[in-house]
Amino acid sequence: MSSPFSPTSNLRRKRTVEGSCWPCKQRRVKCDLRQPSCHRCIASGTEDCSYDKLLLRWKKRPSKRVPETPQQNISVHRSLDDMSLATNEKRAVDYFKGRLWPLFSTVHEPIPPPVALALRSQPVLQALCVFAEEHRALQEKGQAQHTLDNRRLHCLTVIRGELGLEQTEAASLTALLVAVLLLYFLEGYVNCANDDASTPCHASGASAIIDALGGFEVAYLSSDRMTRMLLSEFASTDLTEAMMQDRRTRFPTAIWNSMEPGSVWWESPLGNKSLATVLGTMAEMTAYRQDVKEGTEPCNNMIQAFERALQPSYSMLEHSAEDKKPLGSKCDLFDAVTASSLSLNRSFQHAGLIYLYSAILQIPNHHFLIQQHVHACLESIQGMDTKTKVQNCALFPLYVAGAHAISGPHKETVLEKLDVIYKNLRFESVSCVRIMLEQIWKTTSHTSTWIDLFKDVLPCTLVI
Template identity: 45%
Template sequence: MPPKRERTVQGSCWPCKQRRVKCDLGKPLCQRCISSGAKCCYDKLLIRWKKTPSKTQSLTMSESPIMSLNIHLKDNNLAAGDLKALEYFQFALWPLFTTSAHPCPPPIPLAMECQPVLLAVCELAEAHRTLRDEAGSSTVSAPFDKRMSCLASVREQLRNNPNHTSLSPLLVAVFLLYFLDGFIECDRQSASTASHHVGVQAIVDHLGGFSALIKIGQKDITMLLSEFASTDLTKALLDDRPPCFPAEIWTQIEHGTVWWDQETYNGTTLASVFRIMSEMSLYRQKIRGDPETLSMEVVRGFERCLQPSYQILDFDHLENPSTYTAHESTLERRMQADSFTRAFQHSALVYLYRAICGLPPRHSLVQQHVQSCVECIRNISPLSKAHNCIIFPLYIMGAHTFLQDQQAFVLERLDSIYKYLRFNCVLLVRAALVDLWESPRHDGDWWGMFTSLDEHVLVI
């Protein structure tokens, strides 16, 4: 008897199950969905809750994110639209804000207790879902009345609490509004990314600063805080301004919950790279008025800290070779993490040579790191979550490449990222690069390259 044909694979994505075809289980998108243009989704069935947990269920109701969401919602009188928005935010949108395969729980319980957070979550979810359902249309936005209701609710909470004793929930609401306008609705006239940025700063200061917030240990807040600090830093590098926070905060941030996988190679972490980038931005402001004060010793120090390095053989490797051997199940993940961190290192070195040292974009020192950054990004699988958070290295590398094949590669990767994220900021970065390549600014100074990017756009 011939073997029974298997039409589906256990764990297949929802479109492959519907079409009864074999799925390759690629995440976040399988190859069949990429080829057919289908919306690959692995978690669609997770929204179908069971009334009682199965006998074989290994997680308790309090440990399961699906059941915990059900517990919080069943005792609340929510409109059907708000309920769907909360489900969408948890299962579809919140995982897009991190490269981690297991992100920290979203602030759903907080949304059920605080009206501004609930309104912000629903507005963010509705805006993104509209973009996804409209197959990439950039002309849609969240309902304006809901946005105004959210802002009015935040102001009312501040008026009713003159001592600012419970600002943490409001901080989450303003975080979400900041990312709504900076990532999703940055091309709308209603976008107020800069205003929300000021609001976040003010609340963080009232709560005692970064250190105090990280010590509280609330994972969703510290994760959003790390993403806010990252976008503030990259925006500062592009806009020629100092970051809003001192470089020392990155040492504190990496001890909490962050938006990236905390993988290290040879002692280098992404937070340590961000710390050097922050120090370089502050140094640039120091010498801005008098370029003759540029110190080659300081530049060499930045170079040494940012230069990608590799482990060196020592006796421990010879005596205990199995200790340092990567297991097959973790090898690809470690390689992706290495390439991800190195892409940011090469981008930072391009900033050092261009913005601080004033070298032209076609200089050999600049171009060698552009080429190396290209190779790092090529090593990051388009199916990995890390690939969706390399927009800043792609933007820097794309702005400094003069080869058509590399420019095509940048556009292809940005299109791939947008297809997965559905964030309008990706489209605006793409449009800014195309405009730059056709402009004399392509051979100009660092800041002239990025003037066509809208002020409300966040890049990470």
């Protein structure tokens, strides 16, 4: 047998033309470089003539003669809708479905993940796999960082290529929106500690696609439940980020009236005020603060309206015969998920009141009004059942209460809860929140207000 460096081997390699399509490279034949499909692929009926710089693993005819290595097994599985996926892609999809997707919401029975869409859309599949691989790399430390960076950059190249087409249908735009949102959450949750994190860029890209679809409400109402859930989380992270960065939100405050139960990231338990109502009030307060900064006269009636709207609510049992449900029912008020979801609502209400007093009224954080809501917010978070996923989505109230905490026991409670949330999520955003809180506790005084506390907030970190 001739060695790989023998003259015979070199002559055989020269049969291919630089820049050949992948089918011609695999067959080691001369390609005429014709676009979009070369003459040989047309003649042989090959449907996947591609000139991509990287061989895309989801092609129907993957390379047949790639040497096997211990790190990469390229055997093909057809378990997902009878579509060919390389083992590394199948592993990434399974990891995303089983480990990552349940972390995106507090719902006991979550909306199905975007796997079916990923099998139809290359950008979504790439974004999904990159998200899974990068999150898994935080635990296993098995992937080289430059490999992960290259995959992320190639995913961006595919997305930009499709966005650059002259005519893009609404369905394709929606798929691209899902891909960009996955990258946005990847950067804000997993890669936020990196110097090159691009969370704001992905947020701007997602907003541009939403505008092209007709605005947030049109995009939300015309999408499926999975996309709506991602959009509700996008709007939520934009709201919390706007509050901490002291800016306006990207979307009108009216969008929270369009949020439908069952199509959002939070559970919708029985109660007087849903989380959408609470978040809508917080968005209105953010707009009010920016109006006052720009010269609008402060209005005491508005302040009192915000305070009334955010008063913590407690559901009451109905004893009518028609409303009685058997013990153990999904809608039982004392169900762990329902009780924890009500506690989540209250924790956001207390966080909103802290924002009202500290950011809008500029009351110092040692004031009893603020400290009583710090205590109540932490009590609400402590009351959440640790067996549910609800506590994982209480990072923003925990962040707000922790930043305004001045007593040792309150700070210890915040750190304990952060450890629990990080153990569940394994998101770098939780570590970044902890670092920021420790910095706040060291550098601020008891007379600090909201702007003083969050002036150095990291722009790439997402909290919800």
